Amino acid sequence: xxxxxxINNYARGCGTIKRDLAQEIHSGTxxxxxxxxxxxxxxxxxxxxxxxxxxxxxxxxxxxxxxxxKSNNVGDDLDFGLERILDGIEHYLHLNNxx
Numbered sequence: 001x002x003x004x005x006x007i008n009n010y011a012r013g014c015g016t017i018k019r020d021l022a023q024e025i026h027s028g029t030x031x032x033x034x035x036x037x038x039x040x041x042x043x044x045x046x047x048x049x050x051x052x053x054x055x056x057x058x059x060x061x062x063x064x065x066x067x068x069x070k071s072n073n074v075g076d077d078l079d080f081g082l083e084r085i086l087d088g089i090e091h092y093l094h095l096n097n098x099x
Contacts, residue, residue, distance in 0.1 A: 003089050010085055014078045 025031060040062060047059040058064055 006085060006089075007082075010082060014082075017078070 043059050043064070047056050049056045052059075
């Protein structure tokens with residue numbers, strides 16, 4: 001039952017995000033504001049090599065904010081999260097079924 005509740009709440013959260021994004025676009029918010037493109041330059045200023053030496057190259061590349069990765073979208077993030085939840089359930093079941 002716990003697994004069902006976990007997946008149900010994740011799916012509900014994903015649906016809420018999708019609905020809210022659609023409402024924002026319908027009300028006139030630019031897709032760039034929602035995708036992260038509009039805050040890319042701010043991130044590049046805040047994430048300096050001195051403070052974040054491992055993160056800075058990723059931000060500078062533009063991959064995180066879709067500048068150079070047009071296939072990265074919210075849907076991919078949602079699928080990624082569900083895959084990690086299912087990986088965790090599988091791992092839990094494997095550990096608890098030994099013996």
